Amino acid sequence: MTHTRVLVVDDSSHAREAICDILSMDKSFEVIGVVTSGQQAIEFTEQWLPDLILMDIQMPVMDGLEATQRIKLMLPYVKIVMITVSDDMIHLLEALKRGAQGYLLKNLEPSTWLKYLHSIVNEEVPLSREVAYQILRDVSLTEKREPIVRLTSREQDILYGVATGWTNKEISEKYSISEYTVKNHLKNILKKLQVQNRVQLTRYALEQGLIPDDNKWTE
Numbered sequence: 001m002t003h004t005r006v007l008v009v010d011d012s013s014h015a016r017e018a019i020c021d022i023l024s025m026d027k028s029f030e031v032i033g034v035v036t037s038g039q040q041a042i043e044f045t046e047q048w049l050p051d052l053i054l055m056d057i058q059m060p061v062m063d064g065l066e067a068t069q070r071i072k073l074m075l076p077y078v079k080i081v082m083i084t085v086s087d088d089m090i091h092l093l094e095a096l097k098r099g100a101q102g103y104l105l106k107n108l109e110p111s112t113w114l115k116y117l118h119s120i121v122n123e124e125v126p127l128s129r130e131v132a133y134q135i136l137r138d139v140s141l142t143e144k145r146e147p148i149v150r151l152t153s154r155e156q157d158i159l160y161g162v163a164t165g166w167t168n169k170e171i172s173e174k175y176s177i178s179e180y181t182v183k184n185h186l187k188n189i190l191k192k193l194q195v196q197n198r199v200q201l202t203r204y205a206l207e208q209g210l211i212p213d214d215n216k217w218t219e
Contacts, residue, residue, distance in 0.1 A: 003030040004121050007050040009041040009067070010083060011059045015106060019054055019083070022110045029117065038067025045071050045078060052121065053080045055100070057091055065095055072099030076196050079120055096199040123183060124168045151189065158185045162198050163205035 006029050010016045016034050023029040029052075033044050039062045041053065053071070055064040068080050082095045082103040092103050101120050104113055151159065154175070161171035168186075172179045195201050 002028070004028060004117075005030050005032045005048075005051045007031075007033045007035070007041065007044055007048070007053045009035050009038070009053060009059070009064065010056040011036045012056070015056065015083070018106075022113050025110060026114050029114075038062030038064055038070075041067045042070055042074075045075060049075070050078065052117070053078060054083050054104075055080050057082055057084045057095065065091070065098060068095055068100050069098040072196060081117065081120055096197070097203075099196045099200075101197050123186065151192065155185055155189050155192075158182060159189060159201065159205050162186070163202040 006023060008016055008019050008023075008031060010019065016036075020031050020034065023031055032048060032050055035041050035044050037059050038055075041055065041064075042062075044050075045053065055068055057064040064082060068082070071078060071080065076099070080100045082092065082100050083106060084091065084103060085106050095103065102116070104116060108116075157175055158171060161174060166174065168179050168182045171177075172182050190196065190201065193201065193204055195204060
């Protein structure tokens with residue numbers, strides 16, 4: 001069995017214990033470290049290279065937002081999920097902009113946590129309607145960039161699907177290709193555009209005008 005090596009970052013001892021208890025329910029996750037600040041998270045990550053970091057947003061010394069940005073600049077392929085007690089869209093969107101792959105509320109059921117983390121590891125998490133709408137509003141206030149990288153027609157299809165909020169399975173069904181092929185296209189697109197996750201990819205699509213303003217997010 002392939003294990004996902006996890007670092008837990010939270011200044012609350014109760015939260016750390018609860019998170020570790022949830023992860024212990026699934027043998028595919030292995031907690032390799034527990035730290036209490038963003039600065040400790042950076043130091044631990046640089047030394048031990050976890051596959052996945054569960055990062056609290058509000059912490060002393062250095063918060064989760066700054067730590068996420070620094071870790072992503074140093075090790076862009078480490079996956080980071082923000083852990084929070086509030087669904088404050090401003091903080092969550094900022095975390096996603098800085099490179100986080102997703103977020104979890106602390107009051108969700110353990111089964112929901114584990115299902116979501118598996119989708120993160122497998123790079124299959126679609127954007128929520130709320131996040132997509134906030135990105136749309138944000139981008140609408142900026143000027144569109146000149147395209148730098150040319151994508152193939154199939155890559156443009158995949159990009160549209162991601163930005164529309166489809167899962168990998170939905171994209172594969174739409175274009176009659178396997179999920180494995182979708183994942184490979186996504187990896188190539190992310191590499192070409194030098195972005196790290198679906199949120200940044202969606203932002204690119206909107207900036208390039210590849211998604212119409214009258215799509216389902218604004219309905």
